[in-house]
Amino acid sequence: MLPLSERGLTLPPSPYRKLTPFAEAARRRGLTVHPLNIGQPDIETPPQMLAAVQQADIRVLEYGPTAGTDSYRQVLADYYQQQGLKVAADDILVTAGGSEAISFALLACLNPGDEFIVPEPFYGPYAGFAVATGTHLVPVASYLADDFALPPISEFEAKITPRTRAILICSPNNPTGYVYSRAELEQLRDLCLRHNLYLLSDEAYREFCYDGRFTSALELAGAEQHVVLLDTISKRYSACGARIGALVTKNQALRDVVFKLAQLRVCPPGLGQLLAQAAADLPADYFDYTKAEYLARRDLMVRRLRAMPGVRCPLPRGAFYVLCHLPVDDAGRFCQWLLEEFDLNGETLMASPAAGFYATAELGRQQVRLAYVIHHDLINRAMDCLEMALHQYPGRQND
Amino acid sequence: MLPLSERGLTLPPSPYRKLTPFAEAARRRGLTVHPLNIGQPDIETPPQMLAAVQQADIRVLEYGPTAGTDSYRQVLADYYQQQGLKVAADDILVTAGGSEAISFALLACLNPGDEFIVPEPFYGPYAGFAVATGTHLVPVASYLADDFALPPISEFEAKITPRTRAILICSPNNPTGYVYSRAELEQLRDLCLRHNLYLLSDEAYREFCYDGRFTSALELAGAEQHVVLLDTISKRYSACGARIGALVTKNQALRDVVFKLAQLRVCPPGLGQLLAQAAADLPADYFDYTKAEYLARRDLMVRRLRAMPGVRCPLPRGAFYVLCHLPVDDAGRFCQWLLEEFDLNGETLMASPAAGFYATAELGRQQVRLAYVIHHDLINRAMDCLEMALHQYPGRQND
Numbered sequence: 001m002l003p004l005s006e007r008g009l010t011l012p013p014s015p016y017r018k019l020t021p022f023a024e025a026a027r028r029r030g031l032t033v034h035p036l037n038i039g040q041p042d043i044e045t046p047p048q049m050l051a052a053v054q055q056a057d058i059r060v061l062e063y064g065p066t067a068g069t070d071s072y073r074q075v076l077a078d079y080y081q082q083q084g085l086k087v088a089a090d091d092i093l094v095t096a097g098g099s100e101a102i103s104f105a106l107l108a109c110l111n112p113g114d115e116f117i118v119p120e121p122f123y124g125p126y127a128g129f130a131v132a133t134g135t136h137l138v139p140v141a142s143y144l145a146d147d148f149a150l151p152p153i154s155e156f157e158a159k160i161t162p163r164t165r166a167i168l169i170c171s172p173n174n175p176t177g178y179v180y181s182r183a184e185l186e187q188l189r190d191l192c193l194r195h196n197l198y199l200l201s202d203e204a205y206r207e208f209c210y211d212g213r214f215t216s217a218l219e220l221a222g223a224e225q226h227v228v229l230l231d232t233i234s235k236r237y238s239a240c241g242a243r244i245g246a247l248v249t250k251n252q253a254l255r256d257v258v259f260k261l262a263q264l265r266v267c268p269p270g271l272g273q274l275l276a277q278a279a280a281d282l283p284a285d286y287f288d289y290t291k292a293e294y295l296a297r298r299d300l301m302v303r304r305l306r307a308m309p310g311v312r313c314p315l316p317r318g319a320f321y322v323l324c325h326l327p328v329d330d331a332g333r334f335c336q337w338l339l340e341e342f343d344l345n346g347e348t349l350m351a352s353p354a355a356g357f358y359a360t361a362e363l364g365r366q367q368v369r370l371a372y373v374i375h376h377d378l379i380n381r382a383m384d385c386l387e388m389a390l391h392q393y394p395g396r397q398n399d
Numbered sequence: 400m401l402p403l404s405e406r407g408l409t410l411p412p413s414p415y416r417k418l419t420p421f422a423e424a425a426r427r428r429g430l431t432v433h434p435l436n437i438g439q440p441d442i443e444t445p446p447q448m449l450a451a452v453q454q455a456d457i458r459v460l461e462y463g464p465t466a467g468t469d470s471y472r473q474v475l476a477d478y479y480q481q482q483g484l485k486v487a488a489d490d491i492l493v494t495a496g497g498s499e500a501i502s503f504a505l506l507a508c509l510n511p512g513d514e515f516i517v518p519e520p521f522y523g524p525y526a527g528f529a530v531a532t533g534t535h536l537v538p539v540a541s542y543l544a545d546d547f548a549l550p551p552i553s554e555f556e557a558k559i560t561p562r563t564r565a566i567l568i569c570s571p572n573n574p575t576g577y578v579y580s581r582a583e584l585e586q587l588r589d590l591c592l593r594h595n596l597y598l599l600s601d602e603a604y605r606e607f608c609y610d611g612r613f614t615s616a617l618e619l620a621g622a623e624q625h626v627v628l629l630d631t632i633s634k635r636y637s638a639c640g641a642r643i644g645a646l647v648t649k650n651q652a653l654r655d656v657v658f659k660l661a662q663l664r665v666c667p668p669g670l671g672q673l674l675a676q677a678a679a680d681l682p683a684d685y686f687d688y689t690k691a692e693y694l695a696r697r698d699l700m701v702r703r704l705r706a707m708p709g710v711r712c713p714l715p716r717g718a719f720y721v722l723c724h725l726p727v728d729d730a731g732r733f734c735q736w737l738l739e740e741f742d743l744n745g746e747t748l749m750a751s752p753a754a755g756f757y758a759t760a761e762l763g764r765q766q767v768r769l770a771y772v773i774h775h776d777l778i779n780r781a782m783d784c785l786e787m788a789l790h791q792y793p794g795r796q797n798d
Contacts, residue, residue: 241669270640
């Protein structure tokens with residue numbers, strides 16, 4: 001046998017797709033499986049953006065510039081500037097999705113063996129990126145009872161070691177939907193300044209903030225050299241398959257290093273970049289529609305969940321996920337049971353057991369993440385299923 | 400100052416683009432700069448392939464499957480099968496360009512500190528991928544006097560240590576144009592079997608082989624568990640900007656690990672994949688035209704180079720590069736001089752100093768890589784420039 005790398009073997013599989021074989025089997029048995037497990041919006045990709053690719057006059061699909069085309073970087077800078085962020089085109093490096101931005105940030109800011117602190121629950125693949133880059137993800141617990149608000153700064157302080165290099169946050173948060181307030185972000189900024197840490201800010205859901213104003217880490221005065229924005233068009237324009245993201249920072253020395261990493265893959269995807277650039281042509285009220293749609297879905301899902309005995313559900317103020325407590329022995333077992341043994345008139349639902357979003361798996365044992373990325377009627381039908389399933393599930397466990 | 404990672408700081412900048420600022424300045428001065436420095440073909444991307452994207456009916460540009468779509472993987476498997484290779488769709492993982500395949504292979508096969516052996520000169524970014532993945536590139540020299548043929552296997556043997564995990568080859572070779580014979584590949588196979596090493600085979604130029612038949616590492620009997628093919632559509636279909644490549648291996652355990660790495664970035668670029676899939680609709684003689692075109696350009700460039708006193712140039716049997724010896728003190732200095740101080744009737748050329756393709760930089764001091772990716776007339780004009788420049792260059796050095 002040829003040896004495989006330790007990092008490869010220890011890499012956790014995606015928490016999103018673990019149940020996929022059971023869902024496929026359920027569909028083969030003829031069941032309708034409502035997919036609440038993955039953040040794949042059903043909102044259409046703006047036709048203007050698709051048209052920009054489909055009408056482009058391309059003779060040779062050439063390599064583009066390593067940092068992204070000047071024209072797209074300018075469009076993206078304009079987008080940030082319209083929100084009052086002082087971002088120039090040169091501050092931006094276009095990436096193959098938000099994931100490449102995460103990977104570049106960890107490779108450029110951390111040595112192997114260095115640590116970054118993340119509030120848990122967190123976007124599951126962060127743990128995998130840590131393994132792939134030889135770095136250590138250090139969790140600080142946030143709690144459903146607090147709506148998953150930022151843990152006290154003292155808890156971050158307690159986790160800081162000589163190997164700590166960065167704090168990684170996601171706001172609006174996947175999987176919790178929590179949106180960090182300006183005051184919370186300022187606490188994080190002060191912490192990063194005090195300990196000379198990078199503040200890596202994943203803002204994949206920055207346009208989906210339903211109550212109050214969203215604060216970007218790029219707004220934090222005095223932290224310009226520390227803040228690294230990790231962005232993507234995937235959710236913003238319902239264009240997950242384009243694989244276009246960005247790493248944005250005012251830190252020139254960091255940008256120079258990231259640029260060298262980016263040279264290894266020559267350039268970001270060209271067709272996706274053409275699509276992304278056409279976001280400039282969207283009407284000013286584009287997000288009004290999508291936000292209103294997600295808001296209505298959120299309210300519906302939260303209302304339904306809160307009406308179920310034993311379910312505890314905070315009000316997620318952003319993104320398009322609900323992380324809720326279920327009265328079950330083990331959410332992983334329950335989610336599998338939903339696919340293998342349950343149906344309501346030929347329908348069931350797929351949810352993400354929350355353990356995959358925690359480094360401390362026990363914290364998520366009774367929680368699931370539900371994405372409200374499907375239509376109202378379907379959300380209602382999925383909630384009907386969940387309500388009935390919680391009655392029938394043999395492992396039901398009241399607190 | 401915030402610390403940057405050691406790996407980030409030591410990462411070598413791209414050898415391809417070091418001279419770019421000088422070329423830009425030359426163009427601003429009004430010079431025509433013939434770009435022989437980079438492998439960006441001028442051949443048009445097949446219109447049928449672009450049309451497949453442009454006519455696709457897309458409502459939501461969704462995440463695709465992590466390993467690539469079933470339909471594209473089948474098209475790619477068919478392509479290999481037509482060449483007699485026993486590749487099934489399940490053996491393929493679609494990547495964001497060949498570069499992601501290289502990165503995945505090193506991450507999955509090697510631990511940090513492990514070594515892989517590469518004949519030098521080699522594709523420059525290999526050295527950067529080593530730094531990014533914490534691995535060590537160990538060079539074995541090949542020589543222009545031997546046409547850059549495979550170095551004796553004893554030289555590989557001499558470099559093997561307990562940390563050696565893989566041999567990485569590129570055939571047809573970038574930058575030398577050399578195509579490994581079946582006998583050479585069988586020697587490498589035996590070496591890998593003897594020492595339990597992976598054979599990573601970069602076949603980006605697999606369709607561009609002008610004299611005799613190309614042998615793929617996948618043809619090597621008995622090495623199925625060892626061979627990892629690293630492929631890309633960039634050169635094959637002149638679609639460098641699509642960023643679609645593939646990692647192909649019959650080694651299921653390795654594929655499982657690579658799949659987990661691939662899950663971190665969810666899926667390869669969706670639009671590029673649609674384009675790649677339409678390669679299935681190209682006429683059977685598609686490569687005849689491009690190969691004939693490159694062959695004629697190669698013959699022209701080699702003939703011109705060999706007519707220049709002091710220039711030594713092997714006959715490259717594949718890819719679209721010539722790596723030649725110039726009678727100059729330092730090829731890097733000469734290439735910069737071409738852009739800063741030379742012109743022939745308002746024209747000059749950009750070449751790649753070969754030092755960037757060597758770990759042992761001294762070996763490439765008097766060599767440049769020239770890509771024959773431009774039209775015959777332009778090649779002739781670039782060669783006129785080179786010929787005159789070698790007369791005028793103050794650092795001319797005859798052996």
